[in-house]
Amino acid sequence: MNQPYPKIRIRNLSKSFGSNYVLRNINMDVMKGTSFVIIGGSGSGKSVLLRCILGLMAPDSGTIEIDGKNIFELSYSEQAEKLQEMGMLFQNSALFDSLPIWENVAFSLLNGHRKNQPRANRAQARKRANRVLKLVGLDANNIEDLYPNELSGGMQKRVGLARAIASKPEIIFFDEPTTGLDPIMGAIIDNLIVDCVKKLGSTTIAITHDMASAQRIGDQVAMLYKGELIWQGEADKLMYSDNPYVHQFTHGLYEGPIKMEIKV
Amino acid sequence: MYQMKRPWIWVAMLGRMVLNGIKETGTLALFAIRGFINIFYPPFYWRIFWGSLLDIGYLSLPVVALTALFSGGVIALQSYTGMSQYHVNSAIANIVVLAVTRELGPVLAGLMVAGRVGAAMAAEIGTMQVTNQIDALKTLSTNPIKYLVTPRLLAATFALPFLVLIADILGVLGGFTVSVIKLEFSPEGYIAATLNAVKPIDITIGLVKAAVFGFLIALMGCYHGYRSRGGAQGVGAATTSAVVAASILLLVFDYLLTDIFFAK
Numbered sequence: 001m002n003q004p005y006p007k008i009r010i011r012n013l014s015k016s017f018g019s020n021y022v023l024r025n026i027n028m029d030v031m032k033g034t035s036f037v038i039i040g041g042s043g044s045g046k047s048v049l050l051r052c053i054l055g056l057m058a059p060d061s062g063t064i065e066i067d068g069k070n071i072f073e074l075s076y077s078e079q080a081e082k083l084q085e086m087g088m089l090f091q092n093s094a095l096f097d098s099l100p101i102w103e104n105v106a107f108s109l110l111n112g113h114r115k116n117q118p119r120a121n122r123a124q125a126r127k128r129a130n131r132v133l134k135l136v137g138l139d140a141n142n143i144e145d146l147y148p149n150e151l152s153g154g155m156q157k158r159v160g161l162a163r164a165i166a167s168k169p170e171i172i173f174f175d176e177p178t179t180g181l182d183p184i185m186g187a188i189i190d191n192l193i194v195d196c197v198k199k200l201g202s203t204t205i206a207i208t209h210d211m212a213s214a215q216r217i218g219d220q221v222a223m224l225y226k227g228e229l230i231w232q233g234e235a236d237k238l239m240y241s242d243n244p245y246v247h248q249f250t251h252g253l254y255e256g257p258i259k260m261e262i263k264v
Numbered sequence: 265m266y267q268m269k270r271p272w273i274w275v276a277m278l279g280r281m282v283l284n285g286i287k288e289t290g291t292l293a294l295f296a297i298r299g300f301i302n303i304f305y306p307p308f309y310w311r312i313f314w315g316s317l318l319d320i321g322y323l324s325l326p327v328v329a330l331t332a333l334f335s336g337g338v339i340a341l342q343s344y345t346g347m348s349q350y351h352v353n354s355a356i357a358n359i360v361v362l363a364v365t366r367e368l369g370p371v372l373a374g375l376m377v378a379g380r381v382g383a384a385m386a387a388e389i390g391t392m393q394v395t396n397q398i399d400a401l402k403t404l405s406t407n408p409i410k411y412l413v414t415p416r417l418l419a420a421t422f423a424l425p426f427l428v429l430i431a432d433i434l435g436v437l438g439g440f441t442v443s444v445i446k447l448e449f450s451p452e453g454y455i456a457a458t459l460n461a462v463k464p465i466d467i468t469i470g471l472v473k474a475a476v477f478g479f480l481i482a483l484m485g486c487y488h489g490y491r492s493r494g495g496a497q498g499v500g501a502a503t504t505s506a507v508v509a510a511s512i513l514l515l516v517f518d519y520l521l522t523d524i525f526f527a528k
């Protein structure tokens with residue numbers, strides 16, 4: 001069988017903080033132009049996994065290949081080039097609080113290292129920021145000169161999303177894109193993520209706690225439990241999985257093999 | 265763990281301290297070099313540079329001016345009470361201008377700026393570190409050292425000599441005011457004595473010292489901010505370390521530079 005080589009290929013990835021083994025032997029493949037969703041309980045290591053793929057955190061062992069190249073063997077400038085093709089929405093948005101909204105969104109156009117691309121001037125960048133802000137459902141004309149701390153949490157999240165997609169990256173990571181949004185806005189954002197995949201041809205990895213959202217945006221879904229990917233499959237099979245862990249998690253059941261460590 | 269006999273524990277602890285010290289120095293040196301050589305690789309972030317220059321050079325003026333004014337005055341007063349028995353009043357102008365241009369100008373301005381600017385830099389960069397903004401910079405293909413550290417290092421290196429020049433002038437003015445108004449010297453005599461005593465080389469060396477101090481202050485602010493861990497507490501600790509380290513380094517380098525330039 002002549003399968004195309006995955007865009008992102010992770011093998012035996014492990015990461016621990018002291019005696020806290022957060023990721024154990026993770027293997028996963030993400031195909032080009034598809035959307036991969038990671039679900040899992042709070043503290044199961046989802047954010048850490050994304051940070052490792054982005055190269056923000058060094059794993060203890062294992063390999064991460066992007067376009068067939070192990071990112072830990074790249075030279076400094078090659079790594080910078082790879083990062084240029086990636087965008088990330090952080091769980092806490094991580095907006096630059098000393099810059100106005102529009103400069104946040106246009107940041108990589110204004111400041112980023114962009115090989116073979118001239119840097120945008122401020123007027124162009126502002127226009128682009130305005131367009132992307134409208135795309136994420138924000139009232140661009142009224143907020144683009146405000147500062148991040150003048151926005152609500154959900155609005156900040158959408159600004160973070162706008163910043164992640166503004167440079168049309170090839171790979172986009174979303175850490176809980178719809179958490180803190182109202183259901184309708186959540187659906188709009190889900191649509192936007194699907195559009196990124198369909199129209200821009202981006203490859204995306206998203207973390208979510210919302211099963212409806214996982215099914216809407218995901219082609220593939222994987223569940224992380226105690227540092228291992230215990231289930232992987234197509235998004236439309238997610239709710240019908242016979243894996244007891246997945247079943248309990250996706251249906252939000254109290255009874256099941258997953259025992260929350262709560263001491264009363 | 266292997267139990268060591270008492271005397272050896274001290275040796276081991278001493279060894280560990282020395283090793284940590286060496287490691288720390290190495291990390292700091294590497295950080296400084298990375299901050300510095302990025303000047304030669306485009307892009308250079310002019311906005312950050314001008315912003316810091318304004319912050320350090322212009323907004324520190326009141327603090328530095330008041331410090332210099334009163335220090336010049338107090339030197340005049342002290343040397344008068346100390347020397348009135350010898351009837352060598354003309355020496356006061358001499359002492360004031362030498363003390364101010366050689367030592368007090370650079371050191372006091374440096375210490376004031378360390379408290380004001382070093383702390384602010386550590387707090388700002390530290391907050392960016394603990395809220396993932398520095399990671400966000402990386403994902404927006406911007407080198408955080410080049411974006412945050414390099415312009416600040418350069419701005420402080422340029423701003424401090426300017427501040428010290430102002431401090432020199434105001435320090436002498438402070439001495440002049442006290443001598444003329446309180447000690448009832450003749451203004452012409454004081455000015456003549458000052459002009460007679462002041463040497464361009466003293467001023468120049470003071471300004472060279474100032475440039476070194478400026479670099480050290482910004483380096484400490486950025487370095488400790490960049491290494492912040494944890495939350496608000498970590499940022500607070502980084503701020504304190506930045507100011508303490510900058511002040512101590514400043515006095516050490518003051519001695520070293522004086523030794524190089526004046527002791528012949």
Ligand SMILES: Nc1ncnc2c1ncn2[C@@H]1O[C@H](COP(=O)(O)OP(=O)(O)OP(=O)(O)O)[C@@H](O)[C@H]1O
Nearest residue numbers: 017020022040041042043044045046047048049091
């Ligand atoms: N920088 C760090 N230092 C030490 N431990 C960390 C660090 N980052 C994460 N951890 C630990 O790794 C584990 C997984 O954290 P992670 O942020 O990946 O969780 P998550 O799956 O994203 O959870 P959530 O859904 O709540 O965001 C946690 O136990 C956390 O304590």
Ligand SMILES: [Mg+2]
Nearest residue numbers: 046047091175
């Ligand atoms: Mg998380």
